[in-house]
Amino acid sequence: MTDDVVQALSKVLSAESLVTDPDILQAHRNDQAEWAPSGMPSVLVRPASTSEVRAVLDVARALRVPVVARGAGSGLSGGANAIEGCIVLSLLRMNRVLEVDRRGMLAVVQPGALNAAVKAAAAEQGLWYAPDPASWEFSTIGGNLATNAGGLCCVKYGVTGDAVLGLEVVLADGSVVRTGGRTVKNVAGYDLTRLFVGSEGTLGIITEATLRLRPRPPKATTLLATFPTLVGAGTAVSDIMGTTRPSLLELMDRTTVRAVESWKPMGLDVGAAALLLARSDAGGAQGEEEIGLMAAACERAGSTFVMNTTDEAEGELLMGARRFAFPALEQQGATLLDDVGVPISRIPELLAAVERIAEQHRVLIGTFGHAGDGNMHPTVVFDRDDLDAMTRAKQAFDDILHAALDLGGTITGEHGVGSLKRGFLPAQLGPETLHLHRTLKGALDPLGILNPGKLV
Amino acid sequence: MTDDVVQALSKVLSAESLVTDPDILQAHRNDQAEWAPSGMPSVLVRPASTSEVRAVLDVARALRVPVVARGAGSGLSGGANAIEGCIVLSLLRMNRVLEVDRRGMLAVVQPGALNAAVKAAAAEQGLWYAPDPASWEFSTIGGNLATNAGGLCCVKYGVTGDAVLGLEVVLADGSVVRTGGRTVKNVAGYDLTRLFVGSEGTLGIITEATLRLRPRPPKATTLLATFPTLVGAGTAVSDIMGTTRPSLLELMDRTTVRAVESWKPMGLDVGAAALLLARSDAGGAQGEEEIGLMAAACERAGSTFVMNTTDEAEGELLMGARRFAFPALEQQGATLLDDVGVPISRIPELLAAVERIAEQHRVLIGTFGHAGDGNMHPTVVFDRDDLDAMTRAKQAFDDILHAALDLGGTITGEHGVGSLKRGFLPAQLGPETLHLHRTLKGALDPLGILNPGKLV
Structure with missing residues (x-):
């Protein structure tokens, strides 16, 4: 079968686009998700054009071989993990920023372009590509689109999907569709752009994206506040969100703060139950007013220490605490990174549930994340060599998902x-909504060649 | 057939939910779109609950009768126009604001609730429901969702779809699905919310929506600028959008300004080629700075008169010019209101094309609209009693759509x-993308009972 696939692909692709070296295949087997299963691909294709992508899908359809698209492989849900015998389709060679239209405030890019490259191309024209997943320096736009990636700035500027005006997508049947366009508003037909964004390569392969650019925001003022209780920090978050428009609002719990302090000591209060980092990029006096409102909200909620700075370097230093959160927890052992969301009013309950779960399963859980969006990353830390600890860690990870659902939240x-949370999707969606997912998947990919076994 | 339908419906609906009075049926035949065809419904249903909506779809499926959902009937594309013999499904009785969660910053509403009612309920909790179509005082949330309605504030705060967290939808097969949820970020499954938003009742009937609320913005400063050339006004628009974040950026051309002045004289410069109205709601000194940037952009682009005011009453007075734009044009004759979008860099070209089209077809066209989003409403004014003028007006209307497409824009x-622009959709989408629309429609509504002949 593998030979058939390679032979068929070799007829339609240039030699450069086709890789069968087992070491390279092995290296394209996984993304960054722990636990998620993966298989050995039969071949890696590296198309250089939309027509090569189309040719790959034609072969996959003819031979009924699954196709798993991937960018940089920095995903955290196993969405890009290979399936045994599949074609892995890397979009890294399609990495050009095709156009930056300064006056039209948009960029046209290929999926393999790094988020950082798009930001840089926009900046050259005095503009800004807002979406900033933590992986922005090494993840691709295609991967950002496939997962509808978030980040820190989305609390004010929205997620990846909010920055997409249009797409070119190759469908399972080989047709090439264009969705959306170059306008900010567009209601001519169904919102197909949003259907493909976040579909994790299960409905089509995105081969081009038209992205919305914005003016660069003014310099930000950064605020740090510590809280003696988790409830206090949660109250401050919903107060801040209800009264002002932070450009960033992040939370770290005590376990995370301690992990950061023990790895990169920076004088954080390891006795505090939680730490908030917030920013206003309103600029000037309005920025000061916003920061003032945020500080007042923190104080009302019982914060014992609040400080802020308009100095950019100092602001970056404070942000370092947040940036080190995950790597610092990784210093303490193997990690299982969760990604739950709850309505922002329920953050204290989520944090309390995570504490209970940690106690119950006798595991260490550090929680940090995008509090202003209610999107938190409880991270279970455990000893990889201890099978019992690993089992308890997995149970804790699962319990956190259930806790988020119980609070009216989301598992991601x-x-x-991806493949990591697929088993939990039915609990969140319910049978009717799950069935609708399958109807759509069946309509767009009747042979099931696009990333089967992922998402739905 | 009508008798069968009424009889079947009478078995599953309360008497109050079923209307057969011919005068009332006649009144539910059209929305506000001129030209769009309509048929006589066989019955009007006014369900009071999701289960009644479901019962209606069960009957429609069994008897293969089309169902046309409608709210206030204020639509402008014929999307809610009845089809001969159809069931018109009015959602006006499902008009409750079920919940406003102040700390969670969301509202749960039924589709028949007026946009104004949602705004009011949010305001009671010190919050803001942003979307503001011109019809906000009399259009329903359901209609806003069905069309993904825009408005004036979307230049900063996005369109209706950007304010929706989740939906309850009754599908053609009678199943009730819930999309999205109560969290701001959510990537658990396909973005079904956005698939239904803007689908004009062709994929399902929205029976509940969870809407995102925001803190109320600070008071706005309003700027007015006039320009001797359309190109100058267009240049100012893209300059303003590239350097700052207006909360409103509207344009009116000379014909529109003159129509307003002749109906409600307010001292506007009828010699100017175009007038811009802009707002900053950044507040305080930042608001002043933003307005300063906007004023500078206008002056650089050749504006001969720029003024601004922080006084709210005066700001509302200036905004009156824009609010009167369409009714003032309606004073001059029958109107055909277009709704094209172009990349903001191409606004001057669009305005020039509209001038050429007006000359060519010897019709009066007043153009106004949401310049900051590139979304303009060229409005053809003609004498309804003059058949030749009517034909020329229709040609001009069509040519404007083609002009927008030629500029990389959208027909809406x-x-x-709706039914008004359905003939133009293939030109915008192309055959592959149109086929994908039909695939989705066929998958979700295989019997074609949901608003057939609209959109796709």
């Missing part, structure tokens, strides 16, 4: 379902 | 395709 705010 | 930015 920004990382995606 | 916010009003929808």
Whole structure:
């Protein structure tokens, strides 16, 4: 079968686009998700054009071989993990920023372009591509689109999907569709753009994207506040969101703060139950007013220490605490990174549930994340060599998902379902909505060649 | 057939939910779109609950009768126009604001609730429901969702779809699905919410919506600028959008300004080629700075008169000019209101094309609209009693659609395709993308009972 696939592909692709070296295949087997299963691909294709992507899908359809698209492989849900015998379709060679239209405030890019490259191309024209997943320096736009990636700035500027005007997509049947366009508003037909964004390569392969650019925001003022209780921090978050428009609002719990302090000491209060980092990029006096409102909200909620700075370097230093959160927890052992979302009013309950779960399963859980969006990353830390600890960690991970659902939340705010959380999707969606997913998947990919076994 | 339908419906609906009075049926035959064809419904149903909606679809499926959903009937594309012999399904009785969660910053509403009622309920909790179509005082949330309605504030705060967290939808097969949820970020499954938003009742009937609320913005400063050339006004628009974040950016051309002045004289410069109205709601000094940037952009682009005011009453007075734009044009004759969108860099070209079209077809066209989004409403004014003028007006209307497409734009930015622009959709989408629309429609509504002949 593998030979048939390779032979068929070799007839339609240039030699450069076709890779069968087992070491390279092995390296394209996984994304960054722990636990998620993966198989050995039969071949890696690296198309250089939309027509090569189309040719790959033609072969996949003829031979009924699954196709797993991937960008940088930095995903956190196993969405890009290979399926045994599949074609892995890397979009890294389609990495050009095709156009930056300064006056039209848009960029046209290929999926393999790094988020960082798009930001840089926009900046050259004095503009800004807002979406900033933590992986922005090494993840691709295609991966960002496939997962509808979030980040820190979405609390004010929205997620990846909010920055997409249009797409070119190759469908399972080989047709090439264009969705949306170059206008900010467009209601001519169904919102197909949003259907493909976040569909994790299960409905089509995105081969081009038209992205919305914005003016660069003014310099930000950064605020840090510590809280003696989790409830206090949660109250401050919903107060801040109800009264002002932070450009960033992040939370770290005590376990996370301690992990950061023990790895990169920066004088954080390891006795505090939680730490909030917030920013206003309103600029000037309005920025000061917003920061003032945020500080007042923190104080009302019982914060014992609030400080802010308009100095950019100092602001970056404070943000370092948040940026180190996950790597600092990784210093303490193997990690299972969760990605739950709850209505922002329920953050304290989520944090309390996570504490209970940690106690119950005798595991360490550090929680940090995008509090202003209610999107938190409880991270279970455990000893990889201890099988019992690993089992308890997995149970804790699962319990956190159930806790989020019980609070009216979601099992994934920004990382995606992939293969990691597929088993939990029915509990969130219910049978009718799940059935609708399958109807759509069946309509667009009747042979099931596009990333089967992921998401739905 | 009508008798069968009424009889079947009478078995599953309360008497109050079923209307057969011919005068009332006649009154539910059209929305506000001129030209769009309509048929006589066989019956009007006014369900009071999701289960009644479901019962109606069960009957429609069994008897293969089309169902046309409608709210206030204020649509501008014929999307809610009845089809001969159809069931018109009015959602006006399902008009409750079920919940406003102040700390969770969301509202749960039924589709028949007026946009104004949702705004009011949010305001009671110190919050803001942003979307503001011109019809906000009399259009329903359901209609806003069905068309993905725009408005004035979307230049900063997005369209209706950007304010929706989740939906309850009754599908053609009678199943009731829930999309999205109560969280701001959510990537658990396909973005079904956005698939239904803007689908004009062709994929399902929305029976509940969870809407995102925001903090109320600070008071706005309003700027007015006049320009001796259309190109100058267009240049100012893209300059303003590239450097700052207006909360409103509207344009009126000379014909529109003159129509307003002749109906409600307010001292506007009828010699100017175009007038811009802009707002900043950044507040305080930042608001002043933003207005300063906007004023500078206008002056650089050749504006001969720029003024601004922080006084709210005066700001509302200036906004009156824009609010009177369409009714003032309606004073001059029958109107054909277009709704095209172009990339903001191409606004001057669109305005020039509209001038050429007006000359060519010897019709009066007043153009106004949401310049900051590139979404303009060229409005053809003609004498309804003059058949030749009517034909020329229709030709001009069509040519404007083609002009927008030639500029990389869209045939509808916010009003929808409905039946009015259905013939133009293939030119915008192309055969593959149109086919994908039909695939989706066929998958969700295989019997074609939901608003057939609209949109796709």
